Amino acid sequence: MKKVKLLTGKFSVFSICVCTLLIVYVLSVTGVLFWGLLTSLKSYIDFGLMGNVIGLPDLQYSKDALLFRNYRLAIEYTMSLALGNNSYHSSIFGFIELRPRSVPFWEMIINSFVYSTLCSLAHVICVMTVSYLCAKFKYAFSKILNTMMLVVMMIPIVGTAPAKVTLMRDLGLSSNYLGMIILNFHFTGMYYFIFHAHFQGMSDTYTEAACLDGASQVQIFVKIIIPLSAKMMGTIFVLSFIGGWNGYQDSLLFFPAQPTLSYGLQRITSGATSSIQNAEVQSLPVMVAACMILALPLIVLFLSMKDVILGSMTMGGVKE
Amino acid sequence: MEKQAKSGLKNLEKSKKVFYWGMMALPLLQFALFYFYVNFSSVLMAFQKYSPKEGELGYAVQFVGVTNFKTAWETIVNSAWRIKNSLTLYFFQLVIVTPLAILFSYYIAKKYPLSGIFRVMLYLPTIISSIVFATLYRFICTDVWMKLFGGWKYPNGLLAPNTDVSVIFATVMFYNLWLAYGQNVMIYTSTMSGINQSIIESAQLDGVSFFQELWYIYLPQVWPTFTTFVVLQMAGIFTNQMGLFDIFGGAQPKEGVDTFGFYFYRSSLRSSLVGDEGLLSYSELSALGLMFTFVLIPLTLGTRKLMEKFGPSVE
Numbered sequence: 001m002k003k004v005k006l007l008t009g010k011f012s013v014f015s016i017c018v019c020t021l022l023i024v025y026v027l028s029v030t031g032v033l034f035w036g037l038l039t040s041l042k043s044y045i046d047f048g049l050m051g052n053v054i055g056l057p058d059l060q061y062s063k064d065a066l067l068f069r070n071y072r073l074a075i076e077y078t079m080s081l082a083l084g085n086n087s088y089h090s091s092i093f094g095f096i097e098l099r100p101r102s103v104p105f106w107e108m109i110i111n112s113f114v115y116s117t118l119c120s121l122a123h124v125i126c127v128m129t130v131s132y133l134c135a136k137f138k139y140a141f142s143k144i145l146n147t148m149m150l151v152v153m154m155i156p157i158v159g160t161a162p163a164k165v166t167l168m169r170d171l172g173l174s175s176n177y178l179g180m181i182i183l184n185f186h187f188t189g190m191y192y193f194i195f196h197a198h199f200q201g202m203s204d205t206y207t208e209a210a211c212l213d214g215a216s217q218v219q220i221f222v223k224i225i226i227p228l229s230a231k232m233m234g235t236i237f238v239l240s241f242i243g244g245w246n247g248y249q250d251s252l253l254f255f256p257a258q259p260t261l262s263y264g265l266q267r268i269t270s271g272a273t274s275s276i277q278n279a280e281v282q283s284l285p286v287m288v289a290a291c292m293i294l295a296l297p298l299i300v301l302f303l304s305m306k307d308v309i310l311g312s313m314t315m316g317g318v319k320e
Numbered sequence: 321m322e323k324q325a326k327s328g329l330k331n332l333e334k335s336k337k338v339f340y341w342g343m344m345a346l347p348l349l350q351f352a353l354f355y356f357y358v359n360f361s362s363v364l365m366a367f368q369k370y371s372p373k374e375g376e377l378g379y380a381v382q383f384v385g386v387t388n389f390k391t392a393w394e395t396i397v398n399s400a401w402r403i404k405n406s407l408t409l410y411f412f413q414l415v416i417v418t419p420l421a422i423l424f425s426y427y428i429a430k431k432y433p434l435s436g437i438f439r440v441m442l443y444l445p446t447i448i449s450s451i452v453f454a455t456l457y458r459f460i461c462t463d464v465w466m467k468l469f470g471g472w473k474y475p476n477g478l479l480a481p482n483t484d485v486s487v488i489f490a491t492v493m494f495y496n497l498w499l500a501y502g503q504n505v506m507i508y509t510s511t512m513s514g515i516n517q518s519i520i521e522s523a524q525l526d527g528v529s530f531f532q533e534l535w536y537i538y539l540p541q542v543w544p545t546f547t548t549f550v551v552l553q554m555a556g557i558f559t560n561q562m563g564l565f566d567i568f569g570g571a572q573p574k575e576g577v578d579t580f581g582f583y584f585y586r587s588s589l590r591s592s593l594v595g596d597e598g599l600l601s602y603s604e605l606s607a608l609g610l611m612f613t614f615v616l617i618p619l620t621l622g623t624r625k626l627m628e629k630f631g632p633s634v635e
Contacts (some may be wrong), residue, residue: 012530013530014529014530015427015430015432015530018423018424018426018427019432019433019434021420021423021424022424022427022434022442023434023437025441025442025501026437026441026444028498029441029444029445030441032456032457032460033448033455035456035460035464036452036456038460051467051588053464053468054464054467055465056469091473105527106603123540126346126347126350129343129347130344130347130635132338133343133344137340139334139340139461140602143618151502152355153553153555154551154552154620154621154624157359157609157613159364159584159605159606159608159609159612159613160358160359160360160606160609161584161585161604161605162362162588162602162603162606163358163361163362163365163606164358164606165588165602166361166365167353167354167357167361167601171526172444175576178435182350183354184348185346185350186350186351186354186355187345187347187351188351188355189385190407211332216335217335217336217338218339218340219341220341222342242447245449245450246450246451247451248451249565249585250590252583253588253589261448262451265451266569267452267569268564269451269454269455270327270568271571272570284459284463287455287459288455288459290457291451291456292452294448294449294451294452295448295452298447298448298449299444299447299448301447302440302443302444302447303440306440309355309440309443309447310443310506311438
């Protein structure tokens with residue numbers, strides 16, 4: 001009986017071992033973030049010269065740092081960098097030349113906000129529409145498209161970035177808002193299967209009743225399907241928005257003329273050369289403060305919306 | 321009456337088709353352009369060479385047969401260690417991250433003590449930008465290490481250019497394995513939460529242990545999801561950048577610490593149609609990508625077939 005108790009239930013040997021592993025993991029993640037917060041509140045004298053790498057900020061040297069001086073310096077540093085690449089290419093609108101330039105902090109925030117919103121909206125609308133059509137309209141093409149989505153996900157196509165960059169430039173879609181919408185108006189990816197499962201599980205009763213009342217397909221879609229899927233759409237939008245806000249590689253590749261906040265801060269943390277030649281501005285606590293500028297708003301957003309974001313999103317088995 | 325009903329049904333079917341194709345048109349156009357055309361263009365590019373036109377702006381294009389593939393093959397042979405690094409990462413993801421993700425998901429799905437906090441904290445790294453964790457991790461492995469342990473070993477930190485390549489690689493590998501759980505655990509947990517409670521209750525009445533319940537009940541239920549993740553990770557072997565851009569800020573890491581995924585991205589960013597010094601041109605990159613694609617397609621499809629055939633069944 002004792003042996004059975006040790007092996008079953010929430011206080012079994014196995015569950016205690018897994019719990020211990022999880023506690024270690026959680027401590028490692030929170031530990032690193034807490035170290036980042038503490039470091040961002042230390043002056044470069046306290047951290048660099050006095051060697052206070054893991055302790056609390058020393059009040060003697062970090063008085064100004066505790067008033068978020070490093071955060072102000074991080075913003076100044078970001079604005080002093082030349083962001084973007086040198087490029088000169090032809091398009092259907094003629095030749096387009098791009099040069100690196102200094103970007104105000106407020107412009108980076110706006111770029112990030114616009115980029116994340118446009119990309120997320122475009123993707124959510126497209127993927128939701130196509131998955132609804134494939135789930136509820138039992139035509140042969142729906143089945144073909146469903147299978148194609150599996151194939152697209154499973155079959156790796158490597159090295160197409162050059163072709164995509166060239167296409168975007170040739171069409172004059174590189175570095176403009178229309179390009180952002182068009183590039184992200186796609187239905188490939190994991191969210192297709194999540195929406196597909198959601199629509200397959202949705203009862204046909206509502207749509208059949210609406211049909212009997214004489215509603216058109218557009219009215220059914222707008223007045224019934226969209227409201228019923230609002231929560232799912234909201235969750236996917238938030239997740240896509242966070243991805244767009246954090247990511248910088250796609251925006252750097254396809255939209256270099258609209259540098260985002262994450263790109264600007266990535267340049268600081270990689271030690272990019274600035275017009276401000278100042279040991280304090282280019283010190284580690286300032287770089288860490290830059291990380292915190294990026295991280296803290298999203299931590300607050302996530303903790304306040306964690307139930308929505310972590311709501312049931314089942315992909316299930318992806319079978320033909 | 322019957323005629324009216326038939327005509328009504330016909331009109332309904334017609335309006336459904338008009339709606340279907342009307343709503344599908346734009347997404348299909350985007351798909352045709354950015355998937356089919358881009359991939360076709362990439363294949364075409366692999367057989368072409370671009371050179372600047374003399375005396376005017378623009379590029380001249382010429383068909384060069386398999387020349388780009390020869391250059392790509394030389395790149396692979398000269399940097400076979402990039403393939404080794406990619407495969408090493410995949411192997412450790414398979415044997416460490418995947419089993420741990422399933423164990424963590426099982427613990428959270430069973431709502432054992434502190435599962436709510438664990439669920440949030442496992443997903444948190446997915447929410448925060450990768451630059452943040454990579455930067456903090458880099459500073460801990462360099463400045464903090466130098467202060468605390470520099471006198472004992474690796475006086476310049478774990479990621480310094482003059483540190484041993486194997487140490488740098490292990491440090492980068494650890495970073496990847498440390499933050500890999502968020503998405504996996506969320507999806508596994510959702511799938512496990514959907515398991516029929518009566519099956520679990522009857523198994524508990526029979527006195528199954530923690531491990532037996534996981535192996536005989538939960539694992540077969542999540543096997544299709546597990547198969548999907550294994551295959552998707554395999555498909556991403558040669559595009560996985562291993563977080564190198566975030567850790568090293570876009571600069572080329574020390575020789576021996578690189579993957580083809582990072583090499584592709586770095587080259588796409590800095591190179592051009594004609595190529596720059598030391599970098600493959602877009603055409604040569606396309607040829608390289610095609611070669612990897614032809615290796616991965618049978619691997620991913622074969623792995624998926626085998627896992628579906630020999631994996632545990634729900635019955």
